Amino acid sequence: MIFHSLDFVVFFVVVVALYWRLPHRGQNVLLLVAGYVFYGYVHPWFLILIASSTLVDYASARGMERWPERRRLFMAASILSNFGMLGFFKYFNFFIDNLERVLRAAGLHADLPVLRVLLPVGISFYTFQAMSYTIDVFRGELRARRSLLDVAVFISFFPHLVAGPIQRASYLLPQVEGQRRFSVPAAASGFYLMVWGFFKKLVIADNVGVIANKVFALSDPSFEILWAGVFAFAIQIYADFSAYTDIARGSSRWLGFELTENFDHPYFARTPADFWRRWNISLSSWFRDYVYIPLGGSRASEWRWMRNVIVTFLLSGLWHGASWNYVLWGLYHGVLLVITRAHQILRPPKGLEPGAGRPSSFGLRQIAQTLGMFLLTLFGWLLFRETQWSAIVRDVRLTPWHSPSFDRQAGLFLFLSTLAYSIPLWAQSLCIELHRGRDAGGDHSLEGWTGAAMRAVACGTAFAGILVLRSRTSLDFIYFQF
Amino acid sequence: MSRLHLLVAAAGLLFLPLGVRAANRLHPTPNLQPSYLPAIDEPRDRVPFEASRVPDLARMQPAYVVIGDSMAGSRIDPVLFTRLASVRVAPLLYAGSGPAWWYLALKNWVIPSGVHPRCVFVFFRDTNLTNVMFRIESTWVLDTAARDREDDLNAVVARRRGNAFYRLRTAIERFYQAPQARRWVTPAVNQWPANLMIAYRKPRAAFLERVNERFDLGHLRPMDAADMQATEDREADFDAFVDKSELPLMLRDAAQAGLRLCFTRVQRRPEGNRPPFQSPALQRYTAKLKAYIERHGAIFLDDTGDPAQTLDWYADGDHLSREGRERYTELFVSRVRQRFP
Numbered sequence: 001m002i003f004h005s006l007d008f009v010v011f012f013v014v015v016v017a018l019y020w021r022l023p024h025r026g027q028n029v030l031l032l033v034a035g036y037v038f039y040g041y042v043h044p045w046f047l048i049l050i051a052s053s054t055l056v057d058y059a060s061a062r063g064m065e066r067w068p069e070r071r072r073l074f075m076a077a078s079i080l081s082n083f084g085m086l087g088f089f090k091y092f093n094f095f096i097d098n099l100e101r102v103l104r105a106a107g108l109h110a111d112l113p114v115l116r117v118l119l120p121v122g123i124s125f126y127t128f129q130a131m132s133y134t135i136d137v138f139r140g141e142l143r144a145r146r147s148l149l150d151v152a153v154f155i156s157f158f159p160h161l162v163a164g165p166i167q168r169a170s171y172l173l174p175q176v177e178g179q180r181r182f183s184v185p186a187a188a189s190g191f192y193l194m195v196w197g198f199f200k201k202l203v204i205a206d207n208v209g210v211i212a213n214k215v216f217a218l219s220d221p222s223f224e225i226l227w228a229g230v231f232a233f234a235i236q237i238y239a240d241f242s243a244y245t246d247i248a249r250g251s252s253r254w255l256g257f258e259l260t261e262n263f264d265h266p267y268f269a270r271t272p273a274d275f276w277r278r279w280n281i282s283l284s285s286w287f288r289d290y291v292y293i294p295l296g297g298s299r300a301s302e303w304r305w306m307r308n309v310i311v312t313f314l315l316s317g318l319w320h321g322a323s324w325n326y327v328l329w330g331l332y333h334g335v336l337l338v339i340t341r342a343h344q345i346l347r348p349p350k351g352l353e354p355g356a357g358r359p360s361s362f363g364l365r366q367i368a369q370t371l372g373m374f375l376l377t378l379f380g381w382l383l384f385r386e387t388q389w390s391a392i393v394r395d396v397r398l399t400p401w402h403s404p405s406f407d408r409q410a411g412l413f414l415f416l417s418t419l420a421y422s423i424p425l426w427a428q429s430l431c432i433e434l435h436r437g438r439d440a441g442g443d444h445s446l447e448g449w450t451g452a453a454m455r456a457v458a459c460g461t462a463f464a465g466i467l468v469l470r471s472r473t474s475l476d477f478i479y480f481q482f
Numbered sequence: 483m484s485r486l487h488l489l490v491a492a493a494g495l496l497f498l499p500l501g502v503r504a505a506n507r508l509h510p511t512p513n514l515q516p517s518y519l520p521a522i523d524e525p526r527d528r529v530p531f532e533a534s535r536v537p538d539l540a541r542m543q544p545a546y547v548v549i550g551d552s553m554a555g556s557r558i559d560p561v562l563f564t565r566l567a568s569v570r571v572a573p574l575l576y577a578g579s580g581p582a583w584w585y586l587a588l589k590n591w592v593i594p595s596g597v598h599p600r601c602v603f604v605f606f607r608d609t610n611l612t613n614v615m616f617r618i619e620s621t622w623v624l625d626t627a628a629r630d631r632e633d634d635l636n637a638v639v640a641r642r643r644g645n646a647f648y649r650l651r652t653a654i655e656r657f658y659q660a661p662q663a664r665r666w667v668t669p670a671v672n673q674w675p676a677n678l679m680i681a682y683r684k685p686r687a688a689f690l691e692r693v694n695e696r697f698d699l700g701h702l703r704p705m706d707a708a709d710m711q712a713t714e715d716r717e718a719d720f721d722a723f724v725d726k727s728e729l730p731l732m733l734r735d736a737a738q739a740g741l742r743l744c745f746t747r748v749q750r751r752p753e754g755n756r757p758p759f760q761s762p763a764l765q766r767y768t769a770k771l772k773a774y775i776e777r778h779g780a781i782f783l784d785d786t787g788d789p790a791q792t793l794d795w796y797a798d799g800d801h802l803s804r805e806g807r808e809r810y811t812e813l814f815v816s817r818v819r820q821r822f823p
Contacts, residue, residue, distance in 0.1 A: 005647070006647040006648075006650055006651050007647050010647065042716070111754070114753075184484065184485050184487075184488055187488060188487060188488045188491060191488065191491060191492070192491070195495065214697045217697075217702050217703055218696075218697065218701055218702065218703065219701060219702060219703040220701060225696075391703075406692060406696075407696075409679065409689065410692075410693050410696055412675075412679060413675050413676060413679060413689075413693060416674075416675030416678065416679070417672065417674075417675050420671065420674055420675065421671075449487075451487075452486075452487040452490045452491065453490065453494075455487075455490075455491050455494070456490045456491045456493060456494025456495070456498070457494055457498065458494075459491050459492075459494045459495040459498075460494040460495050460496075460497065460498020460499060460501075461498060463495050463496075463498070463499050464498060464499035464501065464502050464658075467499055467502060467654075467655060467658050467660040467663070468502060468660055468663045468664055468667050469667065469668075469671065472619075
């Protein structure tokens with residue numbers, strides 16, 4: 001089931017209406033049933049995968065606790081089953097394709113079998129979430145749960161099931177186990193988040209997505225048209241993914257849950273490290289805690305640190321999809337981080353202490369840094385969006401000096417069209433960044449009737465926008481494919 | 483924050499969009515005729531019906547009529563067909579058309595023309611014939627073949643699309659008069675950058691036309707122009723969809739007019755030296771489709787698995803190259819000769 005469908009709205013209203021009439025255990029049973037209905041709505045066979053992942057991870061964790069001397073064996077079973085499933089469905093054809101290329105290069109011809117099944121949506125998200133449970137139990141940071149129901153609800157909690165944010169077991173499981181109470185402020189804030197999420201998806205992401213798709217379908221883009229398309233894709237992927245997160249977080253609040261933030265206005269980042277503190281935070285922190293730190297993190301020599309960063313980002317790129325362009329995208333961001341660190345070592349920055357929070361001022365220098373980082377991010381999105389190596393090479397070679405004058409105008413037209421649709425997104429980010437600059441950490445939410453009236457107007461305007469400006473081309477959430 | 487605040491927000495959500503109705507009054511739109519597909523479409527300007535096709539066909543008196551989209555267009559060369567078969571062939575082809583257009587072309591052009599060709603060929607891919615929604619939103623294509631009322635077509639569209647969720651969404655949109663608002667808001671938003679860049683109306687319109695041309699099929703990457711998305715198994719449910727499609731209407735109308743239909747399933751792009759993969763569901767679907775068509779007195783031809791149609795015939799996606807088109811036409815004519823001596 002997809003969020004931006006009336007099916008989901010009706011499903012959600014029914015679930016919430018039933019949910020608060022049930023005792024705690026009944027609520028969890030309902031969440032499990034709802035999660036499975038949500039996930040198996042179009043392809044019921046997907047349920048076999050999530051159910052088997054749940055059973056294996058539940059049994060592995062229980063086994064680790066029951067037989068501590070064999071915990072490595074149980075951990076291996078969990079890793080093998082999760083990565084095996086992920087590898088089979090997501091990377092098998094990638095592996096075969098590359099093997100065929102290598103054999104062909106060696107002068108051998110092989111007709112290797114190709115897997116002909118649909119990639120189960122969200123498989124990368126829930127396998128990583130399930131893994132966080134067994135890894136934490138393995139490390140002794142979490143005790144294995146006796147209740148299979150609780151573990152199953154933790155893995156199949158429908159609001160964030162197919163596109164995150166990935167929740168740690170240590171954060172979400174206690175919420176599954178604990179008593180939940182309906183809170184009006186939480187429900188109200190969830191309501192605003194959901195409306196804003198629907199607006200971002202249906203009005204911003206889907207409309208600029210049409211522009212991006214058209215540009216990336218061109219066989220002969222000019223420099224200006226291409227970069228207008230990359231800009232449109234940058235807006236699309238952020239609006240799309242953050243919309244999913246907002247709807248997930250908003251709907252969770254109606255069920256008495258609080259999910260972690262996944263985005264913090266990433267296009268206002270000033271350095272690569274800052275970007276990764278703001279973009280897909282749940283995935284970044286998963287890789288940080290389960291890959292980067294076990295590799296040695298930053299408590300190692302500079303060379304080992306560089307290796308750790310590059311390996312982490314290569315894996316993070318590969319997580320996004322079975323294609324070399326994602327690996328390249330990961331490598332690009334890894335290299336950006338390494339270069340920034342080297343630069344910081346050679347010339348310690350003023351006003352931005354390493355490891356400290358974000359700088360509070362917002363002057364010319366900071367604006368230049370933000371713009372620079374945004375341009376670097378755009379280049380990353382080009383690598384992310386272009387799946388063919390030959391297309392990437394062609395795109396990189398494009399220069400503004402050889403474009404026909406019409407293409408310059410067309411590029412500007414596409415850029416302005418994207419900008420027009422994304423104004424609400426920029427305005428929101430700018431307001432929050434400026435507030436952060438004035439009073440970091442302060443709560444600026446408007447209380448009382450003024451705040452309520454403003455939120456009512458915002459909700460009504462967003463709904464009117466959805467009704468009138470909703471794109472006629474309904475696109476899937478981009479992160480579904482990962 | 484109290485429950486009352488939440489109620490105020492909900493009230494804002496529900497009542498503020500009523501402003502859309504008020505704004506519509508400031509932007510009156512001309513009285514438009516209802517669409518011929520009211521199940522999914524609002525009143526709108528339409529492309530005129532191509533009435534001249536009927537007398538053209540009557541004058542031509544073709545021995546064969548070929549109906550289809552670019553799959554037929556990249557396979558059948560009407561001039562070569564005419565030369566090889568020594569009879570007249572009438573192509574009714576529209577790139578980007580779907581089963582609704584094929585049905586309307588048969589019903590509104592071929593049948594009223596009174597011609598009695600030896601056969602009317604309808605080219606399609608996999609599940610096209612029972613997927614009424616396939617390219618139904620290409621209204622500019624449909625308009626060319628549609629009359630002011632198409633009740634039978636609207637009925638099948640409504641049966642396929644008319645679930646409770648869809649009706650609810652339509653009701654909400656109509657309540658807030660969103661379709662009327664889209665008529666003036668969408669051009670305003672989409673043309674805003676052009677208004678900013680070009681002051682005068684004529685050059686602005688020319689510029690927008692050129693932008694559209696810049697993104698037409700000729701400028702697309704081969705595989706993006708190819709439209710070769712594989713058939714999903716959920717579409718391959720013949721029993722569920724056949725009565726919600728144009729197929730029974732085409733068979734009925736052709737039988738009443740004494741026309742013989744031949745549905746030709748083209749082969750999708752082969753994979754190396756192998757025919758394209760067909761899931762078990764698609765194979766079951768094809769067997770049922772063949773039985774159904776033959777039971778209703780029509781002919782079913784299937785190119786899939788034909789060893790002659792190798793990958794070197796193909797250009798992009800499921801389209802054939804110019805050479806492939808010639809070879810296909812030759813092959814097709816030889817088959818036609820055997821069947822209609």
